[in-house]
Amino acid sequence: MAPAITLAAESLSAANTGFMLICSALVMLMTPGLAFFYGGMVRVKSTLNMLMMSFISLGIVTILWVLYGFSMAFGTDSGSIIGWSSDYVGLSGIGLTQLWDGYTIPIYVFAVFQLMFAIITPALISGALADRVKFSAWALFVALWATVVYFPVAHWVWGAGGWAFELGVIDFAGGTAVHINAGAAALGVILVIGKRVGFKKDPMRPHSLPLVMLGAGLLWFGWFGFNAGSWLGNDDGVGALMFINTQVATAAAVLAWLAYEKIRHGAFTTLGAASGAVAGLVAITPSGGAVSPLGAIAVGAIAGVLCAMAVGLKYKLGYDDSLDVVGVHLVGGVVGSLLIGFFATGGGQSDVAGLFYGGGLDQFWKQCAGVFAVLAYSLVASAVLAFLIDKTIGMRVSEDDEVAGIDQAEHAETAYDFSGGGGGSAFSAAPSAPAQEAKAKKVDA
Template identity: 70%
Template sequence: MPTGIMTTLAADKPVLDTGHTAFMLISAALVLVMTPGLAFFYGGMVRVKSVLNMLMMSFISIAVITILWTLYGFSEAFGTDHGGVIGGTDWLGMRHIGIAELWPGYGIPIYVFAAFQLMFAIITPALISGALADRVKITAWTLYIALWATLVYFPVAHWVWGSGGWLYKFGVIDFAGGTAVHINAGAAALGAILVIRKRVGFNKDPMRPHNLPLVMLGAGLLWFGWFGFNAGSWLGADGVAGAAFTNTQVATAAAMLGWLGYEKLRHGSFTTLGAASGAVSGLVAITPACGSVSPLGAILLGIVTGVICAWAVGMKFKLGFDDSLDVVGVHMVGGIVGSLSIGFLATGGVGQTAKGLFYGGGWDQLGKQCVGVAAVLVYSLVVSGLLAKGIDMVMGFTVTEEVEVSGIDSAEHAETGYDFAGIGSAVRSALASVDTNTADKSPKVDA
């Protein structure tokens, strides 16, 4: 998050800026759209018998995290600092917030800032769900994300974006969530999948996406919403927000090309799944850096990220961890690449004054970025793994292998994503009707 958009009076006291406020409300809505987009993106990549469970894992995050954010999450993340680690109890239950009270230093109401940040809190645990596809109880998942948000996301958001957060004060740059969102979620996914069982048939049976058009639709919604995610993180509508918007588009396009190029050389084909995954990897990588790099730097970052993430997703088979939909390879690895790129590509002339190594800034900023990456990755990995293990021991994190094989949608939700029997019956009835109506009938000629 930035440090300084405001509309001022003569005494430099911030006043309400309706333009910035409108921009932030629209940005918040765009970020919310990303979670249903993520549900479609993930939902299309699983098998037919798991699609509803996959969709539900994202949608339940909207409900659970919204309530927790209102009760204590916003206060925990952005309340009065305590030791650089956690916020205070200032806004428990969203109390003590005046309707016209502005976020300190900005021309937008606290309520608007809180709503914008809520959408980040919602999508971050939803990102984890892709690593656990096909095998997780919805009750266990709901408990997991509630505990994870409380113990991991809210504190880490304070570290990175809170005015007294220790990483913020240390000088780590994370414009819109490379560490707090993507490395955090990717490390959590890795921690969870290391302690729960693998899918039945992992690395043996084909587990192809059941609906690639749904994947492409989800990727498109993510791309669309990401402009609010990144440009909105400047907390105002001006040239820096425009640069973040532009860098987001440029890096995403470059990453798609980088992924597809690697895929063509490695496997001989340009796939739609590769295009969608490459685009998402670019969105991930540019997130922390969109307020620091130039458009040319965004192109370089995008290409490099697309190639590295395309390579990384294949490592799960060699290393033996069952990351169902490549959350580790795309979000954790992409977040690391994007966060560290600031230490090389930051120009010092966009939304941040710090310069990277390629612009004469030396090694200082790169060192700070390394500290931020390592701190968030290790903390999230360890705590997330312990949470998953604890839930697995107490109530069982996954469904039985029999339920997984027969279909988690029917067992967990008493529904199926597609009524094939009904469709088949309707088609047969229609064909029978056509045959009956056309049999032994000669064409009529008007007089």
């Protein structure tokens, strides 16, 4: 998305434009995929709330992006911190065939592709907050977080003039701007709102592992658009490199996670396979345009093991990250971003080489600057936003509502109808067979 090599754009390319529209649709599909992934990992009583926490991001962030988000992220730079362009406000000053600077695709196509990244990033945070957050408070948090955190950070990393972009931090498709950003935000919020009722005492197992696997599959599928599309075209093979590295790293991470799980816990679990896939996808996101396929195997395998180890930290350190957003997205994003400093070949998206390819540690230190600046800013800003919301309208549902089930309390629905009456409080269960027989006898009499 912010490559070191730029193309000399002379005219609109129908091929690249069509490709990028398809990639945008693939990235959009990732948010419902994430909803299924998270929805299967929670208990039955929280399923719908988990789905809704992702879906509401599709609504809120889309509107904010059109009104001012695109302008803040990709408008004219101001102080290397934020962008702004009046032509981008409301997307009202953009011509139909006006090209994104240096590329062969229209600005509208670039804007909608980037919109899908802006949508899924706050949705990622939601997995850490499962079971206990008011839906209205979550919606407000999404709006504020996108404005205060995501839009500025996207400008730092990908916007022309952004400080990380100008420093030379490599983030092909979102290791810092998306995954570290979301993972650090998740940690900041859960430190403010506290643990679920029964954390470390009650069993909180996934209620539907098939739903988890479906969500992971949709994420893996959509991630090809997320990653390969971030080169914004198909003219030089870099997008193809990113495509194959996405598959390779994810496969390696699945195998590494399962191997660690077997050694550590004695079993190969479906949840481990799904989580390993996501860990590999996260780690290759920043690095896939800079490393070779062999490097992608290393990135995926390292991320698979380290993320598997990291998910257990919440029990040792006492923070309640419900669905392992910190362990997978924050840790995976950090690992993938920093490994660029070691495995970058100099023959992919740019001529920057890492330590193992003769480039020394210069790029590694640049990666450190980007990683830890985004981590610190998102952690602090997100905690402050959560604190302010908690002290005004309140972030958490009541303890009674949490124990009874947040789906019924916040949405007046349940994910599964076991009564046979069609679902919801507006429907009553069908009468039992003995009751029907008794009624028939009464009528006959």
